[in-house]
Amino acid sequence: MVKTVSPNNNDDINADITSHDTFEKGFPHLAFKRMRDEDPCAWIDETDGGSGFWSVSRYKDIKEVNGLPKIFSSAQGIRLEEQSKEEYEARKTFQETDPPVHTRQRMMFHRGFTRKLISTYEPMIRDICNDIINEAVDLGEVDATKEIARKLPMRMLGRVVGTPDEDAEWLVSRGDSMIANSDPDFTDYVIDKVDTDEYRFLPFRSPAGKEIYDYGEKQKRLRENHDMGDVMSMLLQPNKQGDKLSDLEFKNFFALMVAAGNDTTRYSMASSMHAIANNPYIFDCLKSTPDDAPVWASATEEFIRWASPTMHFRRTATEDYELHGKQIREGDKVAIWFTSGNYDERKFSDPFSLILERENNQHIAFGQGGPHACLGMWLARLEVRVAMQELLKRVSKIEQIAPEKYLRSNFIRGIKNLPVRLTSA
Amino acid sequence: MATVKYILEDGSEVLIEADVGQNLMQLALDNNLDGIEGACGGSCMCGTCHVLIESVKGKQLEERDEMETIIIEMEIDELAPPNSRLGCQITIQEGMESITARIANLSNF
Numbered sequence: 001m002v003k004t005v006s007p008n009n010n011d012d013i014n015a016d017i018t019s020h021d022t023f024e025k026g027f028p029h030l031a032f033k034r035m036r037d038e039d040p041c042a043w044i045d046e047t048d049g050g051s052g053f054w055s056v057s058r059y060k061d062i063k064e065v066n067g068l069p070k071i072f073s074s075a076q077g078i079r080l081e082e083q084s085k086e087e088y089e090a091r092k093t094f095q096e097t098d099p100p101v102h103t104r105q106r107m108m109f110h111r112g113f114t115r116k117l118i119s120t121y122e123p124m125i126r127d128i129c130n131d132i133i134n135e136a137v138d139l140g141e142v143d144a145t146k147e148i149a150r151k152l153p154m155r156m157l158g159r160v161v162g163t164p165d166e167d168a169e170w171l172v173s174r175g176d177s178m179i180a181n182s183d184p185d186f187t188d189y190v191i192d193k194v195d196t197d198e199y200r201f202l203p204f205r206s207p208a209g210k211e212i213y214d215y216g217e218k219q220k221r222l223r224e225n226h227d228m229g230d231v232m233s234m235l236l237q238p239n240k241q242g243d244k245l246s247d248l249e250f251k252n253f254f255a256l257m258v259a260a261g262n263d264t265t266r267y268s269m270a271s272s273m274h275a276i277a278n279n280p281y282i283f284d285c286l287k288s289t290p291d292d293a294p295v296w297a298s299a300t301e302e303f304i305r306w307a308s309p310t311m312h313f314r315r316t317a318t319e320d321y322e323l324h325g326k327q328i329r330e331g332d333k334v335a336i337w338f339t340s341g342n343y344d345e346r347k348f349s350d351p352f353s354l355i356l357e358r359e360n361n362q363h364i365a366f367g368q369g370g371p372h373a374c375l376g377m378w379l380a381r382l383e384v385r386v387a388m389q390e391l392l393k394r395v396s397k398i399e400q401i402a403p404e405k406y407l408r409s410n411f412i413r414g415i416k417n418l419p420v421r422l423t424s425a
Numbered sequence: 426m427a428t429v430k431y432i433l434e435d436g437s438e439v440l441i442e443a444d445v446g447q448n449l450m451q452l453a454l455d456n457n458l459d460g461i462e463g464a465c466g467g468s469c470m471c472g473t474c475h476v477l478i479e480s481v482k483g484k485q486l487e488e489r490d491e492m493e494t495i496i497i498e499m500e501i502d503e504l505a506p507p508n509s510r511l512g513c514q515i516t517i518q519e520g521m522e523s524i525t526a527r528i529a530n531l532s533n534f
Contacts, residue, residue, distance in 0.1 A: 110496075115500055368465050368466025369466035370466075373468040377471075
């Protein structure tokens with residue numbers, strides 16, 4: 001059950017991986033393959049005034065760096081952007097902390113995202129998919145990212161954490177402004193084109209961060225003396241040890257959840273739909289597969305490897321470290337490229353083929369192997385699987401009718417527009 | 426070097442020679458054993474490499490730390506016994522002779 005398809009690909013073997021513009025043309029697979037083969041720990045100069053960084057592109061090395069948080073710290077930021085100490089302190093989420101500070105918060109949040117708890121949401125998620133996919137199929141010709149992949153995650157996440165359905169569209173738009181802060185389609189405050197200095201203390205250096213802070217504060221107040229039976233209420237309660245989240249910890253978590261909980265799942269769905277629309281074999285195979293068949297589990301993992309929406313995280317060396325004969329110095333920035341690792345020929349056989357039954361798929365799209373592995377990974381897996389299952393039940397055909405467009409970002413990889421024709425089943 | 430005996434969910438047994446530094450999750454994944462997913466890649470975050478340690482010969486295992494205990498309580502069972510462990514947190518050390526680990530994932534615990 002193997003089918004080779006062309007991944008979205010920017011063919012420039014010497015692509016500038018620091019430039020947001022590069023990724024608007026698709027992920028530069030050839031440039032990363034060259035780095036994996038010739039210079040797996042490459043020094044990259046930054047053209048925007050940044051100090052430069054080490055680019056780690058092989059699977060094994062990414063896992064090594066990701067698994068050494070004492071040496072490769074997240075506590076000076078996880079994006080390549082340089083931040084002052086004051087900016088970092090004001091904006092940091094638990095993503096930008098190291099153990100043991102990170103561990104404490106992570107365990108507080110983990111309560112709401114366990115596999116056991118998330119699995120109970122499947123019927124509810126299926127219902128949401130029904131509503132949104134039916135609307136899209138009725139329209140016929142749609143931008144599948146906009147009408148399906150962009151709408152589903154916040155509706156699902158909102159039901160789980162406890163925000164009202166009617167707020168979902170606004171929350172998504174604010175989330176887009178924050179995390180897609182390098183794409184003019186999503187924000188007026190493009191980070192590398194507009195002076196965003198006055199927003200430097202807000203999440204993602206974006207004015208939308210303030211709106212999300214205020215919204216999160218309001219949600220918190222609603223639950224102060226009233227358990228609403230949702231994940232937010234649970235997270236605001238002290239844990240078994242009596243520990244409680246501070247106001248800033250909660251607000252930053254809320255902002256992170258709205259931003260990161262939306263776009264990565266969106267782009268995993270968009271990439272999956274792109275693969276399905278362009279490969280009749282994948283369409284036919286999955287359409288005839290019952291929901292409870294094991295191939296859905298392997299196909300979902302493969303779709304997520306294929307999408308790899310979080311392209312990199314940045315770490316900062318806390319001591320000197322040698323990798324492939326290169327001397328990483330204390331204070332140097334190090335980018336670990338999960339997307340490159342997920343296409344590393346040394347780890348994955350035939351990585352440029354989407355193999356629905358790929359066995360033992362140890363992809364690192366969720367940052368696996370380090371303390372910052374994605375908190376929402378069970379929700380994301382469930383959402384992608386159920387959305388594709390429900391979509392395939394409702395259509396007899398999916399055709400891409402115009403070229404897709406990619407997000408302008410060197411951080412998040414995604415198909416932001418996917419024009420398709422959906423033929424009702 | 427130590428011998429790890431995995432007892433799979435169907436009751437069959439698999440013996441694997443493990444080097445010092447290898448952990449029980451990665452060893453199982455590298456040998457394609459059913460029942461170990463390692464969904465978080467060994468980050469002590471998910472519980473999908475859960476095993477019950479039935480015996481250890483030679484150097485004994487250290488007890489679970491707080492984080493492993495919290496994950497087991499949240500992902501497996503609040504009343505999980507002390508030999509309920511995450512494979513990613515058990516690393517082969519000098520002096521270990523053998524370990525017997527029963528694979529016991531979420532669905533059959």
